[in-house]
Amino acid sequence: MTPLGQRIRELRRERGVSQKDMASAIGVSAAYLSALEHGHRGVPSWPMIQKIIGYFNVIWDDAEELQKLAEGSRPRVVVDTSGLSPAATQVANLLATAVGELSEAELLALGDQLREALARRKGA
Structure with a gap:
């Protein structure tokens, strides 16, 4: 859902x-x-x-x-990391592998961290 x-x-x-x-x-x-x-x-x-x-x-x-x-409701997400750093590819693959294993609380916390990081970049 x-x-x-x-x-x-x-x-x-x-x-x-x-x-x-x-x-x-x-x-x-x-x-x-x-x-x-x-x-x-x-x-x-x-x-x-x-x-x-x-x-x-x-x-x-x-x-x-x-x-x-x-x-934020795309049920099938594709992350294209071509041209990005190896760290970006690693994080994308790690998330793809782990997303089904994380608890709801862990997913919410991770989402909050990502939103905060993006907000800091926009504010910088």
């Missing part, structure tokens, strides 16, 4: 809406919506994200959260 899929499911359940009803309302099949929630579909297009935002009638911060979750 992707972060976006998890949030869509949470919003549907909070509002007591079935996949079938939501899918019909936003103009997709229930199978597509199920695949999106389970991480079997790629990141939806911006117009589709807007339909989801509109369907749940979310505004400002919640809409921005859905957009950010969509951006």
Whole structure:
């Protein structure tokens, strides 16, 4: 399941809406919506994200959260390290090998470390 899929499911359940009803309302099949929630579909297009935002009638911060979750919800990630340092290739391979073995807490901590490192680089 992707972060976006998890949030869509949470919003549907909070509002007591079935996949079938939501899918019909936003103009997709229930199978597509199920695949999106389970991480079997790629990141939806911006117009589709807007339909989801509109369907749940979310505004400002919640809409921005859905957009950010969509951006980080690619279920099949390919990391091309050609032209990068050997350390970059090593880290990419290590992550690919270990990601399924790490606990949820370890994954969250690693994500936080990466976000902090990127924020420091942008601020420098």
